[in-house]
Amino acid sequence: MLESVKASIGDHLLLKLKGGLEIRGTLMPRYGYADDRHITIKLGNGYNIGILVSRIEGVTVEKRGTFEPSKPSEASFKSGGEVLILGTGGTIASRIDYRTGAVTSVLTPSELYSSVPELGDIAKLDTEVLFNILSENMTPSRWDEMAKRVGRAVKDGYRGIVIAHGTDTMHYTSAALSFALENLPVPVVLVGAQRSSDRPSSDAATNLLGAVTVAAMADFSGVYIAMHKGLSDDVIAVHSGVKVRKNHTSRRDAFQSVNSRPAALVHLKGLRIIKNLELPPRRDGHQDFSVKSNFDERAFLVKYFPGMSGEIIDHLVEIGYRAIILEGTGLGHVGKPLHESIGSAIDKGVFIGMTSQCLWGRVRMTVYDTGRDLLRMGVIPLEDILPEVAVVKAMWLLGQGATFEDMVKLMPMNMRGEVSGRSLISYEHGRT
Numbered sequence: 001m002l003e004s005v006k007a008s009i010g011d012h013l014l015l016k017l018k019g020g021l022e023i024r025g026t027l028m029p030r031y032g033y034a035d036d037r038h039i040t041i042k043l044g045n046g047y048n049i050g051i052l053v054s055r056i057e058g059v060t061v062e063k064r065g066t067f068e069p070s071k072p073s074e075a076s077f078k079s080g081g082e083v084l085i086l087g088t089g090g091t092i093a094s095r096i097d098y099r100t101g102a103v104t105s106v107l108t109p110s111e112l113y114s115s116v117p118e119l120g121d122i123a124k125l126d127t128e129v130l131f132n133i134l135s136e137n138m139t140p141s142r143w144d145e146m147a148k149r150v151g152r153a154v155k156d157g158y159r160g161i162v163i164a165h166g167t168d169t170m171h172y173t174s175a176a177l178s179f180a181l182e183n184l185p186v187p188v189v190l191v192g193a194q195r196s197s198d199r200p201s202s203d204a205a206t207n208l209l210g211a212v213t214v215a216a217m218a219d220f221s222g223v224y225i226a227m228h229k230g231l232s233d234d235v236i237a238v239h240s241g242v243k244v245r246k247n248h249t250s251r252r253d254a255f256q257s258v259n260s261r262p263a264a265l266v267h268l269k270g271l272r273i274i275k276n277l278e279l280p281p282r283r284d285g286h287q288d289f290s291v292k293s294n295f296d297e298r299a300f301l302v303k304y305f306p307g308m309s310g311e312i313i314d315h316l317v318e319i320g321y322r323a324i325i326l327e328g329t330g331l332g333h334v335g336k337p338l339h340e341s342i343g344s345a346i347d348k349g350v351f352i353g354m355t356s357q358c359l360w361g362r363v364r365m366t367v368y369d370t371g372r373d374l375l376r377m378g379v380i381p382l383e384d385i386l387p388e389v390a391v392v393k394a395m396w397l398l399g400q401g402a403t404f405e406d407m408v409k410l411m412p413m414n415m416r417g418e419v420s421g422r423s424l425i426s427y428e429h430g431r432t
Helices: 109-115 117-121 140-155 170-180 204-217 311-318 336-347 369-377 387-399 404-410 425-430
Strands: 012-017 022-027 038-042 048-052 056-063 083-087 094-097 102-105 125-129 160-164 187-191 222-228 235-240 244-246 255-257 264-267 272-275 299-303 323-328 351-356
Touching: 012 038, 022 048, 083 140, 083 204, 117 204, 140 160, 140 170, 160 204, 170 187, 170 222, 170 244, 170 387, 187 204, 204 222, 204 235, 204 264, 204 272, 222 255, 235 255, 299 311, 299 387, 311 336, 323 387, 336 351, 336 369, 351 387, 351 404, 387 404
Parallel strands: 083 125, 083 160, 160 187, 187 222, 299 323, 323 351
Antiparallel strands: 012 022, 012 056, 022 038, 038 048, 094 102, 222 235, 235 264, 244 255, 264 272
């Protein structure tokens, strides 16, 4: 059909469909995993649609063109060291690969800046690519590298640091930086996007505006994640780095504070920051600031399920793991078949901490016999610490040289706001 009118990728077409409907748009490449029964057209509003060939009665080439994926030019921007944007990859720094339909990480922080020129009205920016990976490839060694770079930026006098990051593991990284950056005097804000920045529905620009606003203007310090609060583009939620989780695969408001309110909200109209919680103040100087960035990867997160055997615990001990975080049921339970292996692991000096598969609420192991049995063995209840935060904290403590006795004492202790003082009903189920 396309060859009959000598249509090429990038041509502007008029498609006449059965029933009299006419559609105009730019002919796009077919994704590598797409079928050959549709023609893909980019509409004038920027969205792509696939049209079933059997519905098309006629094709007209209205204008010849060439296809090149849009790419912002490198903009000249105000540099001067107020806010540093560090690029690590992820969807916020990605574009569509039209050969396959996949999202490919290609943008630099300066390209992000040129895509959102309004950032220049907020602060003078410096940008740097720290590394360029998708977030499933993030590792504790990368956390170490990131923490050290943030430490140097703080000592260089930046008012705040923004880290562009993939969303899938961003809450692990925010927890890692929360523990590694002690007495942080400025805001460090991780930011991502659920939809790549070349899509009309992208949340990249608005999330970045919110993150830079906090880094430059907020009167508080600490590690945070800045992402959409709702489906509209008017408010960005600023979540504590140790009380946040990604709870949806694709919605723009995928991130929620768990057992807490968002730390603050950024209203993009007028760039107003409204604090919800008491937060550490921004401080001049960095005399007591330190970077403790070593992570020991010999901590493991085990999600319990009915029928699980204790052999997994035995194997983890055998290959040298020093801490095991259990994501148990309800108030903090695992089945009897695991108990012998758990007791043996603790006897061998392996720390075992209990979290819950439930997002809201906290572990209470004194309510039922199973919980009390586990307590007698030496399993440590970890209050309302999120499982992901608990395993990161265990890696960090082990990396600081913590002994078994240290782990028993420090893991349930509130060190960076990871333990809520109390669970309030108004916070339940993500309502804020």
